[in-house]
Amino acid sequence: MVNLQAVEVMRLKVTLGEVKVVGTNGAGRLQVIPITGGTFNGENIEGKVIPGGADWNTARVDGISHVFAKYLLETNDGEFIAIENEGLIDPDSNSRIKTTPTFMANIDGKYSYLNQGVYVGELCGTPNVKDSVDIVIYKLH
Numbered sequence: 001m002v003n004l005q006a007v008e009v010m011r012l013k014v015t016l017g018e019v020k021v022v023g024t025n026g027a028g029r030l031q032v033i034p035i036t037g038g039t040f041n042g043e044n045i046e047g048k049v050i051p052g053g054a055d056w057n058t059a060r061v062d063g064i065s066h067v068f069a070k071y072l073l074e075t076n077d078g079e080f081i082a083i084e085n086e087g088l089i090d091p092d093s094n095s096r097i098k099t100t101p102t103f104m105a106n107i108d109g110k111y112s113y114l115n116q117g118v119y120v121g122e123l124c125g126t127p128n129v130k131d132s133v134d135i136v137i138y139k140l141h
Helices: none
Strands: 006-016 020-025 028-042 045-059 065-075 080-089 097-105 119-125 132-140
Touching (some): 006 045
Antiparallel strands (some): 006 132, 045 065, 097 119
């Protein structure tokens, strides 16, 4: 039996724009939540969240919501890291949202290590802050 361990990679505080409701389609009710900025930090990495990404959130007929966010990070030393973060929200679970983030960093850059491994994330609303979410990303070992 394998015991997985998780090591924290980074914490993000992501600011959000006004929700854009697309409406109901074959997959459910789609709304797009713009990502307007934010910050992130971790061991030997920090920077800002670039405005322009979004979370494409589909509320399915079974009550579960599928989240798929795609956005860009810029480190304080000028490197860009793309991130896709996908997961499911069960409104009856009363727990934080669990996701599986994937990173795309320059293979010749300082943060190329993010291109490998299995990552998990959890997110929740930022306490006492409207239109913001806190995300913590871990790497499984």
